[in-house]
Amino acid sequence: MPGPPRHRPGIGWLVRLLPTRALGAASYLQAFVLSGVVTVLGVRAYLQATGYPQIGGGGLHIAHVLWGGLLLAVGLGVTLVYLGDGARTAGAVVGGIGFGLFIDEVGKFVTTGTDYFYAPAAAIIYVAFALLVLLTQAVRGRTGRSRLTPAERTANALDVVLSGLPGGLTDRRRVAVLRLVQGTGPATEAAVAQLLDAVPRREPPPVRIWQRAADRARRLAAWAAGRRWLVWPVVVYLVLEPMAVVLAVVLDGVTGELDQEHEWGAVLGVTVAAVVTAVLSLRAAWLLRRDRTEAFRFFKLALLVDLLFGQVFNFTVNQFGAVSAVALDLALLGVVTAEHRRLRRAADR
Structure with a gap:
């Protein structure tokens, strides 16, 4: 058998x-x-x-x-x-x-x-x-939190509890610990709660100046990203800026100024990235009337191409003068991403 x-x-x-x-x-x-x-x-x-x-x-x-x-x-x-x-x-x-x-x-x-x-x-x-x-x-x-296994969430909760033994834990940290172990089982939840009782309580530290500044910056960024009137200047810029870069390179070639450039490979990289970004942005602009969600997906893709490829060559050509261009791209990406998420949420309703 x-x-x-x-x-x-x-x-x-x-x-x-x-x-x-x-x-x-x-x-x-x-x-x-x-x-x-x-x-x-x-x-x-x-x-x-x-x-x-x-x-x-x-x-x-x-x-x-x-x-x-x-x-x-x-x-x-x-x-x-x-x-x-x-x-x-x-x-x-x-x-x-x-x-x-x-x-x-x-x-x-x-x-x-x-x-x-x-x-x-x-x-x-x-x-x-x-x-x-x-x-x-x-x-x-x-x-x-949703990606960690119950055992990993328990381990992270215990790490917070044990590191808080010498100086204590604030009420906010205690709530975070209990939230971490929710769903890991009654025995684990009870054991962690009992451990928390053995940890001294500590008053929250005073808010630092830099923390206030960071909080204000986050609120300002959230406010700017949520303004509908800000979206259209961003769209216009995303369509015109890469075409202006390509035109500037062509004019430098015609006037002979490009002959003085030592980093030809980087200039070619900037130009190719600008062409790809321009094509994606024009495609996005064409889609604005028919499918705004897809249009802003293309705008987001255009910015990512510029950030991950175009700016690499831009740093070679302009050195650290390219930092301002990266900062601007990141700000525009925040606005475009916020609008894309809003459109997706509206489409899902």
Whole structure:
């Protein structure tokens, strides 16, 4: 007689081997990226204002890439030695500053002449941070509360509870912990609630000036993105700006000014990206009367093409003067994304 059916082993063992995802992972990565970007811009502005001084003499030059490596080690050390959200955030900020100091000197390490002013270095720095932003968004989509397993939510809740033992937890943090373990089972919920009772209570810290400023900036961005009258100037700009870029390159070619340009490949890249962006924007404008939702999807795609491709070459041509163009693109992307979401919600009703 045949024996009992043999069951194939599941993948539970593989899941148990994977590290537990942190609920605040995207926030830590965001702090790392922002501190790195601010560091690069601050260093470039300071060096340009002071005439690019050198620390050291007699053939000795202490490059700030060394300070960057030191701060990266310090940031990692903080997260290895201390527990809690504050330590992880501090490690991310210190590490981000270190990464900014490191990546700022990339031109010295991709050229045989160790050229800090190597033209494509600005584009390499931009690509590095753009990839980190994409990584942050990918992590944000995978570490939200709804994406974590019950075991991972319990682990994150316990991490908050244990890190709050020395100094206490605010009422807001306690509510967040209880919300995390909802649905993990009565035994787990009761055990976490009992642990919370053993943690001292702490009054919330006073609101810092920078927190007020950040909150006002978020409210202003939300207000601007929700204004219907702002959408149409954005649409006009998205249609005309890439065509103006292509026209400017053509005129420079006719007048001979383009012959003085050393980065021909980057100019060609800017032109091709502008042509693609213009085609997408014109397609979006054509769709505005028939399908506004699809039209704004094309506008969003045009901005993403410019941000992820066009601005890479723009940094090579214009160096860090391209920062203002990136900031403008990000602001326009916020408006277009908000309108696209509004149209999708209206269509789903």
